[in-house]
Amino acid sequence: xxxxxxxxxxxxxxxxxxxxxxxxxxxxxxxxxxxxxxxxxxxxxxxxxxxxxxxxxxxxxxxxxxxxxxxxxxxxxxxxxxxxxxxxxxxxxxxxxxxxxxxxxxxxxxxxxxxxxxxxxxxxxxxxxxxxxxxxxxxxxxxxxxxxxxxxxxxxxxxxxxxxxxxxxxxxxxxxxxxxxxxxxxxxxxxxxxxxxxxxxxxxxxxxxxxxxxxxxxxxxxxxxxxxxxxxxxxxxxxxxxxxxxxxxxxxxxxxxxxxxxxxxxxxxxxxxxxxxxxxxxxxxxxxxxxxxxxxxxxxxxxxxxxxxxxxxxxxxxxxxxxxxxxxxxxxxxxxxxxxxxxxxxxxxxxxxxxxxxxxxxxxxxxxxxxxxxxxxxxxxxxxxxxxxxxxxxxxxxxxxxxxxxxxxxxxx
Ligand code: FDA
Numbered sequence: 001x002x003x004x005x006x007x008x009x010x011x012x013x014x015x016x017x018x019x020x021x022x023x024x025x026x027x028x029x030x031x032x033x034x035x036x037x038x039x040x041x042x043x044x045x046x047x048x049x050x051x052x053x054x055x056x057x058x059x060x061x062x063x064x065x066x067x068x069x070x071x072x073x074x075x076x077x078x079x080x081x082x083x084x085x086x087x088x089x090x091x092x093x094x095x096x097x098x099x100x101x102x103x104x105x106x107x108x109x110x111x112x113x114x115x116x117x118x119x120x121x122x123x124x125x126x127x128x129x130x131x132x133x134x135x136x137x138x139x140x141x142x143x144x145x146x147x148x149x150x151x152x153x154x155x156x157x158x159x160x161x162x163x164x165x166x167x168x169x170x171x172x173x174x175x176x177x178x179x180x181x182x183x184x185x186x187x188x189x190x191x192x193x194x195x196x197x198x199x200x201x202x203x204x205x206x207x208x209x210x211x212x213x214x215x216x217x218x219x220x221x222x223x224x225x226x227x228x229x230x231x232x233x234x235x236x237x238x239x240x241x242x243x244x245x246x247x248x249x250x251x252x253x254x255x256x257x258x259x260x261x262x263x264x265x266x267x268x269x270x271x272x273x274x275x276x277x278x279x280x281x282x283x284x285x286x287x288x289x290x291x292x293x294x295x296x297x298x299x300x301x302x303x304x305x306x307x308x309x310x311x312x313x314x315x316x317x318x319x320x321x322x323x324x325x326x327x328x329x330x331x332x333x334x335x336x337x338x339x340x341x342x343x344x345x346x347x348x349x350x351x352x353x354x355x356x357x358x359x360x361x362x363x364x365x366x367x368x369x370x371x372x373x374x375x376x377x378x379x380x381x382x383x384x385x386x387x388x389x390x391x392x393x394x395x396x397x398x399x400x401x402x403x404x405x406x407x408x409x410x411x412x413x
Contacts, residue, residue: 023121373412
């Protein structure tokens with residue numbers, strides 16, 4: 001029988017970070033992962049350069065049934081703390097759009113940093129290794145290396161490398177997105193085993209799809225990107241972003257759509273302003289007084305010309321002849337055009353699912369977790385990272401939650 005103070009299941013962002021901190025606090029730590037490689041999601045994140053945090057993080061950048069839950073952990077381990085660690089390891093980085101920090105060279109630098117931190121804490125790692133069963137022994141166990149001297153709980157883990165006895169178990173197995181690189185529902189199954197409720201998992205930060213026939217006129221715009229205002233939700237609960245949108249063959253993607261997808265409820269519309277920051281009505285009525293250009297050409301000064309052309313071709317459905325010069329169009333028609341471009345309301349039929357989702361919304365219900373330590377109401381069983389019902393915006397927030405929840409947990413073991 002192997003013996004450890006704590007076993008962490010999942011060698012991803014949260015698991016590795018928590019392991020390094022816990023090991024350096026003096027605990028005997030084992031990390032188990034069923035994959036051969038560690039931290040595959042860090043490796044592929046940010047186009048291979050990992051958007052590892054955001055300089056500006058608050059609980060408002062996260063979705064959860066309890067919007068205040070993440071506050072405590074986020075304030076105890078901040079972006080500045082993680083940036084300090086990155087600098088200590090001499091990893092060069094730069095700021096991109098809206099406070100997002102990326103490695104200059106490669107996400108591999110970040111993985112090497114996490115592994116070095118684990119090595120400094122004497123963390124043992126078993127990979128590939130599968131956990132077959134976790135059993136609660138309910139008998140307190142005295143652990144010499146624990147800073148608290150005694151763990152209130154004790155577990156036996158059956159793995160394909162033998163049985164393990166430990167004082168605490170940390171589940172850091174992430175969510176369901178990108179199954180082909182090792183995502184599983186393991187964390188949710190463990191929660192169910194110990195009667196811990198889940199907020200139904202759903203794909204988040206995910207492209208949206210539309211009915212094939214309804215989308216046909218726009219499918220030709222695939223690859224086109226433009227800045228938009230995008231919103232969803234009824235007035236009081238509405239959420240809005242100004243970000244880029246990308247047309248795809250099946251629907252919409254790009255940062256703005258990924259952000260709004262986390263807030264989108266099935267069967268409800270999204271609203272788009274395709275020419276944000278422009279008073280389209282005013283622009284078109286001024287153009288009417290001075291220009292003899294075709295309406296599509298006039299529009300092409302405000303939105304990409306491919307979009308202007310497609311929009312004008314769609315004009316027939318609105319009952320107007322958009323091929324005419326702008327000075328021949330009626331005010332009513334130009335106002336209708338402005339209205340359609342600045343308030344395009346459309347209802348997605350679905351999402352591209354876990355295959356394309358950057359994260360999983362929902363997860364282990366925070367009602368049964370301590371916001372201070374991430375311990376569940378099942379003594380000695382902790383959940384950290386994406387498996388918890390805390391989902392960050394696009395822009396480095398999900399990694400910051402992985403670091404912050406891992407840190408809070410390590411200090412609560
Ligand atoms: P993570 O998924 O990192 O790790 C879980 C680990 O558990 C994996 O190693 C897995 O193999 C293991 N595991 C799963 N099931 C298991 C089982 N049954 N037994 C044993 N081990 C098991 N975020 C961000 O802030 N900035 C970014 O740039 C990006 N970019 C990005 C790109 C893409 C393509 C994706 C898919 C995601 C992102 N993200 C992101 C999100 C970010 O990657 C994610 O939120 C964190 O990796 C979550 O960290 P966790 O440690 O919770 O899970």
